[in-house]
Amino acid sequence: MNIAIRSLLEVQETSLLVARAFRRLFRRPIYLTEMFTQADVIGVGSLTIILLTGFFTGGVLTLQTYPTLKYYGAQDQTGYLVALSLVRELGPVLTALMCTGRVGSAIAAELGSMVVSQQIDAMRALGTDPVRKLVAPRLVALVVTLPLLTVVADVIGIIGGGAVSTGLYGMPMESFFSSVRHGITTDDITGGVIKPVVFALIIGSVACNKGLSTEGGTVGVGRSTTSAVVTASILVIVADFFLAKALQVILNMPGK
């Protein structure tokens, strides 16, 4: 089977998995506890890395853009530029990539191990649908928590940018934040929250599908995990491009 057919089959399998997960979400039993547990593991558990990533990304953005803007005499626009980059692009994409590494790999490895140790078969034999019990709660938890984590990353990034502009370049804090307030529109924020919903679906579905289709023992678990992280990361970046363009058209943003 050549790579194109294999990829298409994988897209089909992943799409079917997502469809099955959402269809079964509304059938009893609904695993609410499992959803909250996953939201805690995925959302609260990722908070530290998101805070660190967000803060230093905002900081380095200021570090790189302030001198250039100053050259053109537009240094009072630093806050605007940093906030816009973060809210529209870097916040959603970096949060998604960090979560792919942390959460996507964990999901693929956990489900993969369950497959090779026959726990998935045991679950089915005991009358539980693994898609409902394992996949659906993870997808829901990701779809709920990733936009929240993105907002946290955006806010902390802007604070990081403000801290660098004040601390290193002596720019007044008020001036930085007023350019943020005046520059950012509701559409920017809306777009920045829609993106992580799509990214969450990508990360969750790819990781779950790779995990559940694990073959070949513990080596297979490693392969599935690597493959889940690589595939989801690439898909997030590719999807980001198309989403950015689609949002420009839908929300009538500059760049159309």
Place this chain on the structure above:
Amino acid sequence: MASTELETQQRMDAAIEGVDNRVSEAAAESTFQEIEDDARAIPAIEFQHVTLGFGDRNVLDDLSFKVMKGETKIILGGSGTGKSTTIKLVLGLLKPDEGRVFVNGEDVTDYGEYEMMRVRKNIGMIFQEGALFDSLSVYENVAYRLHEQGVPEDEAEQEVRRMLRFVNLEDAIDKMPAELSGGMRRRVGIARALVGAPQIVMFDEPTAGLDPPTARTICELAIKLRDLEDVSSMFVTHEMNNVEYLTSEYAAVNDEGEVIFEEEGQKLCLINTKIMMIRDGHIIFSGTDEQLTKTDDPYIKRFLRGK
């Protein structure tokens, strides 16, 4: 004939008639039971010309057999001959490419996952390595099916303790699977599979890699299920001592209410245990242990003796 003799004769005839009546009542009762027993004539599991392939290779090729109610079918065969695949087909974990699979007379071949869930409620499955859920304690593992069904916690705990007593592991109730030995994991797996009193139980190499006494304990559990609980089962193995235990011993309850294991012989001959041997996806032997030992097939002979 004197009148007294005549009366005596009449009384005797009446008495005999009375006895005859009682016999015919008993016969009617037994006939009634036989009607009930007709349900037993429906096989617990039936395969009709089942074929399944992975890639280019047919793992099972035109496999047909029946497991009757209360019967234990030992499935023998080397590694990779399709033994485990066979029991996965019963549970619907795999679907055949061709042929039909029946469970309790119900054709489950084309059932989707949702319909299969109902069928699986009546089947217990014991996996090779136990397949316990690592993140759950022994209690939660055994109570899994009950928790899923929303059974109240008090009832669930009673049932879990009863099942763990059955496998002699009540002390391990609060342990995590990682803290258990291989044999204990298998026994917890058995307890988990038996919750809800399934009438069909699948054993997938339950004694592989275990020390002889633990393996013996697991075989005793299978014998107890067969003889005391009227469970139909498929017992996949490639270990000949398992075959010997299952085909030559039966469980009974003595006067003190204890379960004892006795060898078949003068008192009783076991007819509820059959052996089926699979090689390259085909059934190469089907019958009793006596027939197996008398076979002339060189492969089976080598399999039995190991040389």
